[in-house]
Structure formats: structure tokens, C-alpha cells
Amino acid sequence: MVLLTRKAEFSAAHYYWNDAWSPLENERVFGKCANRNGHGHNYTLEVTVAGEVDPVTGFVVDLKELKEILEREVVSVYDHRHLNLEVPEFATRIPTTENIAIAIWQRLDGKIPNAQLYRIRIYELPDLFADYYGEQQ
Amino acid sequence: MTGLAANSQANVAQSYRAYLSRRYHFSASHRLHTDAFTAEQNRAAYGKCNNPHGHGHNYTVEVTFGGVIDPATGMVCDLAALDSFAQTNLLAIFDHMNLNTLAPFRDRVPTTENLTIEVARIFQQFPLAELTRVRVEETGNNSFEYTLRPALSPRAQRPSTKG
Numbered sequence: 001m002v003l004l005t006r007k008a009e010f011s012a013a014h015y016y017w018n019d020a021w022s023p024l025e026n027e028r029v030f031g032k033c034a035n036r037n038g039h040g041h042n043y044t045l046e047v048t049v050a051g052e053v054d055p056v057t058g059f060v061v062d063l064k065e066l067k068e069i070l071e072r073e074v075v076s077v078y079d080h081r082h083l084n085l086e087v088p089e090f091a092t093r094i095p096t097t098e099n100i101a102i103a104i105w106q107r108l109d110g111k112i113p114n115a116q117l118y119r120i121r122i123y124e125l126p127d128l129f130a131d132y133y134g135e136q137q
Numbered sequence: 138m139t140g141l142a143a144n145s146q147a148n149v150a151q152s153y154r155a156y157l158s159r160r161y162h163f164s165a166s167h168r169l170h171t172d173a174f175t176a177e178q179n180r181a182a183y184g185k186c187n188n189p190h191g192h193g194h195n196y197t198v199e200v201t202f203g204g205v206i207d208p209a210t211g212m213v214c215d216l217a218a219l220d221s222f223a224q225t226n227l228l229a230i231f232d233h234m235n236l237n238t239l240a241p242f243r244d245r246v247p248t249t250e251n252l253t254i255e256v257a258r259i260f261q262q263f264p265l266a267e268l269t270r271v272r273v274e275e276t277g278n279n280s281f282e283y284t285l286r287p288a289l290s291p292r293a294q295r296p297s298t299k300g
Contacts, residue, residue, distance in 0.1 A: 018209055029210060031217055094211035098155040102206075127160035128216070131201070132153070133288060 010079035051115035163232035202266035214266035
């Protein structure tokens with residue numbers, strides 16, 4: 001088995017807010033991320049897939065195809081959008097880095113031919129990132 | 138936007154385990170030298186790192202915490218609490234210091250291997266999440282990693298098909 005990683009980038013706005021809490025509690029827990037006008041980041045996505053090397057092509061997956069899948073399933077939906085307001089999964093989940101990793105996993109799972117999704121790594125900042133490896137058995 | 142949290146809490150009844158990583162930076166000097174070796178053996182083992190006057194690096198520490206995402210916050214742990222912990226227990230101790238003069242390196246050579254172990258010992262005390270991995274970059278080309286609990290994809294744990 002070989003692991004192959006492809007990067008993609010998108011820029012988006014978000015805020016952190018839990019409606020079950022008072023404004024004061026939201027500000028205490030989420031700090032400046034609770035500003036309801038939102039703020040934004042340049043996100044870097046790393047998608048790692050696992051598979052066997054095809055003896056004919058020498059590929060685990062066709063990189064061009066993987067790039068197109070990432071563009072179609074994730075980048076075109078998230079890039080230059082407000083995650084809370086414009087991306088359906090974040091109407092019901094706070095778009096933290098952790099939850100974005102899970103949402104991207106769910107968008108890509110089963111859509112990559114001849115390989116299995118292995119890890120989603122999403123950088124919100126160069127010094128802050130989350131990893132998701134799928135549901136634990 | 139209405140009902141975000143109410144939906145959120147209903148929706149995340151399922152528990153998701155994820156890993157959060159944070160990088161911190163500090164600058165420090167050190168000298169690699171052990172009293173167990175002669176001067177010549179020290180020079181042979183450590184090369185220019187044995188320079189008696191010491192030298193320094195811009196270190197980057199990358200710590201990874203694993204945990205179930207809190208459905209109310211969407212987080213593995215409170216990042217501000219982690220930053221505050223790192224400021225007190227890592228940066229305030231190591232930044233702009235000579236590693237050889239610090240307690241953890243009184244009896245250990247301050248190689249980045251040993252520094253990585255010390256950083257792991259420090260962040261294991263963080264009370265809000267489980268430390269699973271530490272990586273320390275001494276330069277852009279040298280990095281050292283210590284794994285306390287491997288984060289393996291469940292799908293990668295299948296038996297090998299090779300005989």
C-alpha cells in the first residue's frame with residue numbers, strides 16, 4: 001500500500017457560535033472567533049489516499065482526476081464563501097477546524113476511484129491544523 | 138441563522154475522534170557535549186555542535202492532541218487554554234535561553250531528540266486533551282518526532298495481502 005497526498009487551497013469566512021448559549025458564554029468560550037460579522041482564513045487542505053500502485057500506470061490514483069474531485073467536491077463549494085451561511089453542513093455544525101476536517105472527509109469518502117481515503121488534514125493557519133482519519137471501528 | 142446549536146447538538150450525537158495540532162516557536166542556544174567522552178571523542182561525535190561557546194537554533198515545536206470533538210464547541214480542546222499552557226510551561230522556560238543551563242539538561246545532552254522527549258513530558262501535563270505526538274524542528278531540514286499514541290486510519294489496519 002502507498003499513501004499519496006494532494007494539496008488544495010481555499011479561502012473562506014466563518015465564525016464560532018452556539019445558539020444554546022448566551023452571547024456572554026459564546027464570547028467566553030470562543031473569544032474573538034465569536035464575532036458574528038465573521039472573519040476568514042486561507043485554508044490549506046491535504047487529502048491523503050491509500051491504495052496499491054497500478055502496475056501499468058505506476059499510479060495509486062490519477063492525480064489529475066484527484067485534483068478535479070477536490071475541486072468539484074470541496075474547493076468549488078468552500079472557496080470565497082461564508083462557511084456558516086453558505087455551506088449546508090455548517091448550518092448544523094460549528095465550522096471549527098476539526099469539524100471542517102470531518103465535513104471534507106464526508107464529502108470525499110467513496111468518491112475517489114481505486115483508492116481509499118486515509119487522512120484529511122486541514123490547516124487553518126500554518127501553525128494550526130486538524131487531522132481526521134475516519135470513524136474509529 | 139437560527140437553531141444552529143440545537144441542530145448541532147442533535148446532529149453530533151455520534152462522536153468523532155480527531156487530532157488537533159499546534160506549532161510553537163522559540164529560539165535557544167545549546168552545546169552538544171558529554172562528560173562521558175574525552176574532548177576528542179566529543180569532537181568526533183558532535184562535530185561543530187561541540188563548539189565550547191555553543192550555538193543556537195530557531196526551534197519549532199509541533200504538538201498533536203487526540204480526542205473526541207465536544208459537540209457543543211466543535212473542538213478537541215480549548216485552543217486559548219493550550220496556548221496559555223504552552224506560554225507558561227514551554228516558551229517562558231525555553232525561549233532565549235541556553236538549554237544546557239536548564240534543569241532537564243543538567244544530566245542529559247540537549248540534543249533535539251532529548252528536547253523532544255522533554256517537550257512530550259511537559260505537554261503530557263496539559264489537562265484538557267491527550268497528547269499523541271510531538272515533533273520538533275531544529276532547523277528547516279532537521280526534525281525529530283516522538284509518538285505516544287499512533288493515529289492510524291482504521292482502514293490501514295487491515296492484514297497485509299503479501300505472503
